[in-house]
Amino acid sequence: MSNMPGYSLPPSGIKKLEGLVDQIVANPGRMIDVKQLADAPSALDIRNVVATLPEGITEEDFVGMLKLAMLTESATDSYAAVFLEGARAYNATWLTRFNEKVWVPDEHTHMVPYQHMLRSLGFTDEELNREIKETKERHYEHCCGVTPIELTVYGTIQEFLTDHWHGLIGSVLKEAAPGAARSANLVKRRETLHTVWYRDMSALQVEANPELIAYVGRSLSTFEMPGTTLVPAYGLHSMRWMQTLNVDFNHIAKELVRNFAETAGSVKRSGMLLVEMAVARGYKIGPFQPAFAQAAMNRLGGPGYGLIGEAILEKVGLPVPRSFEGPQDNATRFYSGVFERIRSKMRSYVAERIDVRAITGDTSVKA
Ligand SMILES: [Fe+2]
Ligand SMILES: [Fe+2]
Numbered sequence: 058m059s060n061m062p063g064y065s066l067p068p069s070g071i072k073k074l075e076g077l078v079d080q081i082v083a084n085p086g087r088m089i090d091v092k093q094l095a096d097a098p099s100a101l102d103i104r105n106v107v108a109t110l111p112e113g114i115t116e117e118d119f120v121g122m123l124k125l126a127m128l129t130e131s132a133t134d135s136y137a138a139v140f141l142e143g144a145r146a147y148n149a150t151w152l153t154r155f156n157e158k159v160w161v162p163d164e165h166t167h168m169v170p171y172q173h174m175l176r177s178l179g180f181t182d183e184e185l186n187r188e189i190k191e192t193k194e195r196h197y198e199h200c201c202g203v204t205p206i207e208l209t210v211y212g213t214i215q216e217f218l219t220d221h222w223h224g225l226i227g228s229v230l231k232e233a234a235p236g237a238a239r240s241a242n243l244v245k246r247r248e249t250l251h252t253v254w255y256r257d258m259s260a261l262q263v264e265a266n267p268e269l270i271a272y273v274g275r276s277l278s279t280f281e282m283p284g285t286t287l288v289p290a291y292g293l294h295s296m297r298w299m300q301t302l303n304v305d306f307n308h309i310a311k312e313l314v315r316n317f318a319e320t321a322g323s324v325k326r327s328g329m330l331l332v333e334m335a336v337a338r339g340y341k342i343g344p345f346q347p348a349f350a351q352a353a354m355n356r357l358g359g360p361g362y363g364l365i366g367e368a369i370l371e372k373v374g375l376p377v378p379r380s381f382e383g384p385q386d387n388a389t390r391f392y393s394g395v396f397e398r399i400r401s402k403m404r405s406y407v408a409e410r411i412d413v414r415a416i417t418g419d420t421s422v423k424a
Pocket of ligand 2: 164216219247
């Protein structure tokens, strides 16, 4: 994208972000108790799971899934360094505080359950520590820009996808090792919280400066899961494993759209976000080339983007709100009766033709 707006927030927006982080720091929820895990390692014995693996998942695949979780989590300090650098460069003390006080200490606990599980399968500490060390030492190339909005959008997607990953492992463990499944789900719950926090930080920034929606679109378009480069031995198999385990990609796409519709804050801005992403990725919007659609939408303004925002919600099966917060975002107020019927036909027409890959991409999730 060529002409990105500068990153800036009005003091009122910064105050809200500081307030949000105050709340999170005061009430971060229950973190994983690593001592409790160490005291009862038998609960994390997963030897029985091997005999119950779903068809198409070998023991080697299963070990790879666990190692991908453990090693991606072990690289927390690599991501944290990028977050802290960006937060300091833009003087976003709220983001620095969140990272240092809550996020990093929380993330450091996430690999522990997987270390216990892998030990029960016969891996020695020496082997596991060697892989952890290699992962930590690998150069981490950040995919997506370091302004605070790009970082919090990156955080939202990464947390969202790791949330699903821990949940997927939990479902494989559930039958033969319920204690281990509980641990994986404890980690999953932390990632759910992280997703919501980063999403709310993103939403507050966009609310304070709506031009930042362009950064949201760009980060979503360039996002790459760090496991692909930091843990290539396993990360490159993640899509195959998800497909073999029948992951519901449509559900993932729907949840991703729900999160980013909330970040956008209005149906109109959701439409703008989709158009930004379609332009960045080169996917058509309805029958039109994305750049053409963007030019037309910029002339039409609110109602046009509103229609696209509605269409994308319809496409993934989320309810289309009847009325929106601000009058400038209210795309439907121009329509009633017969006009509303025409509009809903147009919406369905556009929805049928939106390529969900504009949102989900080809690699992170598939629709
Ligand atoms: Fe984590
Ligand atoms: Fe997390």
